[in-house]
Amino acid sequence: MMLSASPAAVTRSSLEEMLDSLRRRDEGLEKSKDLPPALPARPPSRARLPSARHSLPTDFKVSSHGQVEGKVETRASKVKGDTKRKEKELGYKSGSFVSKKIRKDQNCVDCNPYVEENNEKVNGPIAGSVPRGKESGWDDNICYFIKKRLSVWCRLPNGKWDLGKIEETLGDEATISLLSGTVVKVSTAELLPANPDILEGVDDLMQLSYLNEPSVLHNIKHRYAQDLIYSKAGPVLIAVNPFKEIPIYGNEILTSYKQKAKDSPHVYAIADAAYNEMMRDEKNQSIILSGESGAGKTETAKYVMQYLAALGCGNDSMGYEILQTNFILQAFGNAKTSRNNNSSRFGKLIEIHFNASGKIHGAKIQTFLLEKSRVVQLANDERSYHIFYQLCAGAPSTLRDRLNLRMASEYKYLNQSECLVVDGVDDGMEFHKLVDALDVVQICKEDQEQAFAMLAAVLWLGNISFQVIDNENHVEVFTNEAVENAARLINCRAQDLMLALSTHKIQAGNDFIAKKLTMQKAIDRRDALAKFIYTRLFEWLVVQINKSVKVGELSTGRSISILDIYGFESFKNNSFEQFCINYANERLQQHFNRHLFKLQQGEYEEDGIDWTKVDFEDNQECLNLFEKKPLGLLSLLDEESNFPNATDLTFTNKLKQYFNDNPCFKGQRGRAFGVCHYAGEVAYDTNGFLEKNRDPMHSEFIHLLSSSGCQLPKSASLSCQSGGLESSMQSVATKLKSQLFKLMHQLEKTTPHFIRCIKPNAKQFPGLYEDDLVSQQLQCCGVLEVVRISRYGYPTRMTHQEFAGRYGFLLKETNLSWDPLSMSVAILKKINFLPDMYEVGYTKVYLRMGQIERLEEQRKQFLLDIVEVQKYFRGGQARRHFRELKQGAVILQSCIRGENTRRKYNHMIKRRTTNAPLAVDDQLVAALYLQSVIRGMVGSKAVQQYA
């Protein structure tokens, strides 16, 4: 279908008539509104229709797919000047929580994973985003509050917000009596309106009349104090970590969300929404968890999976198997850090696939960049991966003997940080649970034992030491049980292992000669082998799990992906690992921004919706700092890593030279530099950056492992030699970047659902809510802006084709000549939506939060009514059919009986003509014959009458 319109059309089409009448109705409704003066006015009725306010461009066309063809001038360009002026007039002011950072020309074309798909949409309208005129109403509101002496939030000199009542004002100074009884004098600029008591602790921040930093913080705090850890910020679920068990999970609660008996914010509700949307639209969904380290992402992801497993429990064992994979990956990929006792040290995307009837029929797990250095090097008070401690504490004696296993305290890789246990965790018990989980995902006992042998080999490698043998600090391996055990577990000759650890092969002509390594190089070599074995073991495990949970062909259009990556980290000393983790978080933040701010607002403008932009903290500039080619942190890091004489210091100096003027970069003394991330500034020490980025794959290792008599190390080396060779040549940073780009492409094909996990305190204590910490996290994820966009925005967007197709039958009369846009308008008119609740764009219908449910409800009811009518109709039809059959049967029977009797009669007549005497029987038969003939005649007469 092609639709074109000309603003200059003289005759009014029926569509225009309809649009006008709809607008007149909306205006009528609007006038009747009686809003209290003190509350900020709802956005004035914006149920505008394109023809009423925006003339369609002359070359405007809608394709059959509902896409705008031709150039549509965006409203942004038209209103930009106006709004700037308006902003000035209204004295728009950005508070700390709603700080604005708008940057132009921020997308680096060759560094953007989205560029191919929608460059114009993302870059175009947003670059010059305009502050909202509407939100500047704070000033007016506070004047009203001051006049009426109402409750206000007041920022004290220490920066904290407190609730109080305005006693009096003198010029720009207000005297406030705080709830504690203290009276303070502050500038009126430090006051913000407080919400009425009735709005205390609302489920959804969208319900707050006054949306400001202290109100949001207070609302979440109030709920947290009552163990209500979940709140909504429009479409985003906010989950505050309780750091204690609370009875809000389990089968009973799960069932009430499943049956829609409960609808308060909950992780189950998000999972339910994703599931229903997937089943309704046959579109892949994603649930994206973000938040700082220790904020609760992994725990929340587990509850999502638990819910989905319960919903899609067609193949019971599959749901259970998928849940068990969590346990295995946590054992091998999580560790105690100073911020979180169970911190994920890898990123994970799990796709759960469903069949047409909504039952789980398989899954696929992808992991990203495991933190390798943790295997060999630990910060104080931190642990290596849980699995090492679990194995040492829980392995049964037979296994211990076979692996020559000792206590964790006897291994240097584990005892260096002097932290061997985690409070409240029994590693021995965890080991048994792990073995059960490995059984569930069908990893055979033989493979399990090989995996444990590799772990033990890593531990023994750490105990290998070297002795200096000459003046040049060249070393040899110190022969002790560590070498023997490590070699035995890898299943290679001890001599070969010693050579691989202490020598470097150099080609001389056609021969190779072994050159002794120096002490540091040998230690690095040993650690590199341990890291290599561990990472290959981790990868092998993921492959085995995937084999186990994959069932046949994975479906398209019916999957839910759950993304849980390591949270943003900022320590006192931040190294290459934090650099990578924080870069990954920047990418994820951009995905969040893109979906909740950029795409949505861009779409409104393109589609002619009357929309005033909400600004947000865009992290594109920081991403550019990382990704830009050739001058970005990652490119320069790669360049220096390939340069033989480069050092960490030359790398840092290069950064300082190139990025001196970049506002996201902060040059620091020596080998340090800082990056202004979306979540705050982080100082990185580049010590070890180049080596960690190169992550060299020594040929000696491949040689050593491929000679192993065990399958697992052998296959690890083979995978490196074949398919993995190219990727093993890539630097860590490049690998991470391409993994993240691939991930973003994948996520782009899904409908995202966001969960923002918040860490209420750094001590991991239950019940402790630190305002500053929470405020900073909410600020990072732009909670206020999300709520604002949601409050005034339209989460449901459907093309006119889809809308007309789905709801067109609700119209009593339709005109076949109507195009989908006319149908959409007619439907909206019929449904009687409030004026604020929808917008009609050039290509789509836009509905506010909650409206689609209303429409769906009406659709459902209508369908039920139709079924009811159909039921009566079909019943009547079936009854009539039955009667017809019955009558037919009677007629048929009477005909057959008549025929039979006629035959008998003829037979009797024949006997009479031959003068044969009539027997008594024959007399009886004759009487019966006469009777039946008469009955037959009466019956057919009745039937004829009835028919």
Ligand SMILES: Nc1ncnc2c1ncn2[C@@H]1O[C@H](COP(=O)(O)OP(=O)(O)OP(=O)(O)O)[C@@H](O)[C@H]1O
């Ligand atoms: N809903 C919850 N109920 C009870 N405790 C929780 C909940 N969410 C998190 N926790 C507690 O907080 C700890 C940290 O949570 P989690 O490991 O999920 O954080 P994370 O955000 O994944 O951190 P990282 O990025 O370091 O992996 C958990 O080990 C658990 O003790």
